[in-house]
Amino acid sequence: MNGDGEMGLIGDTFDEAFLGRDGDGGFETRSPSDNFDASEEDREAEEPPKKKRYHRHTPRQIQELEAFFKEYPHPDEKQRSELSRKLGLESRQIKFWFQNRRTQMKMQLERHENVMLKQENEKLQIEYNNLRAMDPMCNNCGRVALPGEVSFEQNQLKIENARLREELCRVSSLTSKFFVKPLSQSDNPLSTSSKLALAVGRNEICGLGNVGATMPMPKGLGLGDSILSTSPVVTLMKPEMGVIENEMQVDRSMFVNLALIAMDELIKLAQPDSSLWVKGLNGGNDVLNHLEYTRTFRGCIGIKPTGFVTEATRETDVVIINSLSLVETLMDANRWVEMFPSIIARASTVDVISTGLNGNKNGALQVMHAEFQVLSPLVPIRPIKFLRFCKQYAEGVWAVVDVSVDAGSEGSNLNACRRLPSGYLIQDVGNGCSKVTCVEHSEYDDNYVHQLFQPFVNSGMAFGARRSLVSLQRQCESLAVLVSSDISGEENSGITSGGKKNMIRLAQRMIDNFCNAVCASSVRKWDKLRVGDVSEDVRVLTRKSMNDPGEPAGIVLSAATSVWLPVDRQKLFDFLRDEQLRSEWDILSHGAPMHEMLQIAKSRDGRNCVHLLRAGAIDVDVTEKSMLILQETWHDNSGSMIVYAPVELPSIAEVMNGGDPAYVALLPSGFAILPGFPSGHGGSHNCNGMPGNGNIDDDAVGSFLTVGFQILVNRLPAAKLTLESVQTVNTLIACTIQKIKAALKLA
DNA sequence: GGACTAATCCCCG
DNA sequence: CGGGGATTAGTCC
Numbered sequence: 139m140n141g142d143g144e145m146g147l148i149g150d151t152f153d154e155a156f157l158g159r160d161g162d163g164g165f166e167t168r169s170p171s172d173n174f175d176a177s178e179e180d181r182e183a184e185e186p187p188k189k190k191r192y193h194r195h196t197p198r199q200i201q202e203l204e205a206f207f208k209e210y211p212h213p214d215e216k217q218r219s220e221l222s223r224k225l226g227l228e229s230r231q232i233k234f235w236f237q238n239r240r241t242q243m244k245m246q247l248e249r250h251e252n253v254m255l256k257q258e259n260e261k262l263q264i265e266y267n268n269l270r271a272m273d274p275m276c277n278n279c280g281r282v283a284l285p286g287e288v289s290f291e292q293n294q295l296k297i298e299n300a301r302l303r304e305e306l307c308r309v310s311s312l313t314s315k316f317f318v319k320p321l322s323q324s325d326n327p328l329s330t331s332s333k334l335a336l337a338v339g340r341n342e343i344c345g346l347g348n349v350g351a352t353m354p355m356p357k358g359l360g361l362g363d364s365i366l367s368t369s370p371v372v373t374l375m376k377p378e379m380g381v382i383e384n385e386m387q388v389d390r391s392m393f394v395n396l397a398l399i400a401m402d403e404l405i406k407l408a409q410p411d412s413s414l415w416v417k418g419l420n421g422g423n424d425v426l427n428h429l430e431y432t433r434t435f436r437g438c439i440g441i442k443p444t445g446f447v448t449e450a451t452r453e454t455d456v457v458i459i460n461s462l463s464l465v466e467t468l469m470d471a472n473r474w475v476e477m478f479p480s481i482i483a484r485a486s487t488v489d490v491i492s493t494g495l496n497g498n499k500n501g502a503l504q505v506m507h508a509e510f511q512v513l514s515p516l517v518p519i520r521p522i523k524f525l526r527f528c529k530q531y532a533e534g535v536w537a538v539v540d541v542s543v544d545a546g547s548e549g550s551n552l553n554a555c556r557r558l559p560s561g562y563l564i565q566d567v568g569n570g571c572s573k574v575t576c577v578e579h580s581e582y583d584d585n586y587v588h589q590l591f592q593p594f595v596n597s598g599m600a601f602g603a604r605r606s607l608v609s610l611q612r613q614c615e616s617l618a619v620l621v622s623s624d625i626s627g628e629e630n631s632g633i634t635s636g637g638k639k640n641m642i643r644l645a646q647r648m649i650d651n652f653c654n655a656v657c658a659s660s661v662r663k664w665d666k667l668r669v670g671d672v673s674e675d676v677r678v679l680t681r682k683s684m685n686d687p688g689e690p691a692g693i694v695l696s697a698a699t700s701v702w703l704p705v706d707r708q709k710l711f712d713f714l715r716d717e718q719l720r721s722e723w724d725i726l727s728h729g730a731p732m733h734e735m736l737q738i739a740k741s742r743d744g745r746n747c748v749h750l751l752r753a754g755a756i757d758v759d760v761t762e763k764s765m766l767i768l769q770e771t772w773h774d775n776s777g778s779m780i781v782y783a784p785v786e787l788p789s790i791a792e793v794m795n796g797g798d799p800a801y802v803a804l805l806p807s808g809f810a811i812l813p814g815f816p817s818g819h820g821g822s823h824n825c826n827g828m829p830g831n832g833n834i835d836d837d838a839v840g841s842f843l844t845v846g847f848q849i850l851v852n853r854l855p856a857a858k859l860t861l862e863s864v865q866t867v868n869t870l871i872a873c874t875i876q877k878i879k880a881a882l883k884l885a
Numbered sequence: 886g887g888a889c890t891a892a893t894c895c896c897c898g
Numbered sequence: 899c900g901g902g903g904a905t906t907a908g909t910c911c
Contacts, residue, residue, distance in 0.1 A: 195891085234890095234892060235890090242889085
């Protein structure tokens with residue numbers, strides 16, 4: 139029946155009480171089938187004399203309850219009695235269980251929040267101490283320097299320092315090219331044609347074994363043991379029959395090989411005290427030590443193509459998700475995309491080479507294809523085909539590594555990009571949280587990145603580890619907050635939890651749609667328009683929308699552009715999300731403030747939120763004709779978003795009452811804000827030629843604002859696109875940016 | 886001794 | 899009266 143063998147710790151059967159629980163060996167050898175729930179409960183029921191007060195629900199029951207809880211953290215009476223019948227538990231027990239589960243969830247969230255606050259506090263404390271420790275005297279005149287002057291001079295020095303460091307790396311990598319023997323055919327794992335024997339043999343050489351020395355492991359669970367006891371690491375699945383079978387076998391063994399090497403590299407890169415990284419300036423992000431890197435690894439996917447630049451970042455933090463769930467999410471293309479909206483445009487699993495051992499993801503290896511995006515039309519998406527390999531190192535310790543395959547064959551591609559070993563090292567830290575180290579390492583041709591964005595992308599802020607990790611944190615926090623707000627009964631909005639869930643799903647679809655329109659990923663087929671009149675930094679796309687109940691049918695026009703504004707990101711975000719100030723830029727507001735009708739919080743601080751707004755005076759009754767706006771906002775360390783779409787009252791009302799959100803027609807527009815500096819800005823921040831440094835003191839520097847509008851040009855998909863409509867949308871963008879600048883006094 | 890969890894107690898709308 | 903927060907009690911590590 140259920141896959142999980144019953145491990146002794148939860149067992150509470152009658153016999154076990156007499157057998158004693160000390161010998162843990164005894165339980166593990168029991169077959170799962172000789173202890174199933176029905177008989178167990180029967181026995182329990184026949185035991186009236188000493189009715190044990192303490193008792194735990196069986197794993198099967200808990201599993202079912204958990205599954206149900208994921209869907210409905212707040213079951214009604216009917217659902218509860220259904221469950222009680224199905225699981226053979228009293229209805230009150232079900233009630234208690236859910237009650238307890240919800241409070242537990244809430245506590246986890248609170249504790250997690252505490253941890254985060256503490257960390258932030260520590261960070262600030264360190265920063266403060268550093269500032270205190272620095273001599274605030276001005277060298278020239280001896281007077282106490284103003285804080286601004288100090289940081290300016292320091293900034294100059296730091297920038298200079300980074301430039302020199304970078305130059306050193308470049309020079310040393312050049313020299314090493316001449317002095318180190320280049321990769322020959324037989325060295326390159328990609329070109330090896332040996333079969334499985336090699337793959338398994340390689341396992342012992344290439345380091346999964348020697349990783350143990352450097353990985354901090356929980357006591358009693360030496361890495362060596364776990365590797366040895368589970369080797370061979372991967373079990374190959376049978377490839378499909380056919381003439382190409384032999385070739386595929388070779389292919390697959392190459393993949394296994396490459397995956398193992400990549401995993402070894404990831405683990406080394408993820409070590410906290412690794413010499414592969416140098417501390418960034420300002421105690422900021424780690425910067426890859428290219429010299430050390432080329433010395434340690436032999437380039438598992440070959441030499442960097444000429445003209446490519448490198449981008450490498452890593453980041454570590456606590457995330458409110460346990461290792462197992464995170465691993466499951468990463469290994470499932472659909473769930474992965476959902477977890478990283480705005481970063482992963484689409485993903486699919488092309489081939490599964492191994493599904494893993496014993497029903498879990500340990501040893502799972504698959505070929506995937508994904509498109510990575512940054513929310514700007516000026517940064518091309520990165521389509522990448524890669525291996526994703528998952529390995530469990532100990533109880534609660536996992537790693538998932540990606541590495542490009544076929545990078546060569548796509549070399550001619552416009553936005554060619556290679557993913558060097560990148561991924562996640564995940565360690566449970568209790569309380570449903572895990573410590574996640576993210577490594578993002580890639581090489582790409584930055585000629586296809588708009589000049590404005592080159593320093594930003596080079597710095598690793600665009601596709602780097604911080605953005606991945608922060609996005610993961612935000613998404614996980616949202617999930618936790620949603621569950622816990624269900625608990626605390628913040629139902630004053632008058633919306634049911636089902637309706638709330640629907641609204642969130644709808645908003646999620648809205649975000650996806652917006653990202654697609656801005657980034658032009660291949661989720662939908664867009665045609666690019668070239669119109670003489672339109673500024674070349676505005677990208678205009680068009681497509682026909684048909685047979686999708688999720689959007690209005692007709693010809694859709696999408697226009698998007700990005701500009702840099704010398705304004706604090708937070709300020710820009712607060713301005714754009716303020717419904718009272720909306721009339722200052724939004725033509726949909728018809729010059730009047732908007733009003734909030736509904737708010738569904740997705741984070742504690744209220745910045746990540748789904749809103750329902752309404753245009754028009756507040757004292758006018760809401761009628762079927764009222765203009766409503768669905769809006770989602772979020773704001774985190776890596777960027778912010780405000781995305782909205784006009785919606786019709788009847789369809790929204792239906793969704794809130796449990797109707798399917800897939801049938802609400804949406805055509806979203808909105809903004810994405812990214813922290814950073816443009817190329818060539820203001821002299822002191824001219825960071826051209828300062829790549830590979832993920833450390834930008836962001837908010838002080840300014841913001842990139844991406845504006846994306848979608849309009850329905852014609853309700854008939856067959857109609858012709860007119861020049862006027864293109865100009866309309868172009869003007870709309872220009873005016874909106876102008877208005878925003880004016881409102882923020884930047885013009 | 887703290888984390889976890891099933892069950893109680895008790896208050897509030 | 900039912901739900902939910904606070905609390906308790908039994909167990910495991």
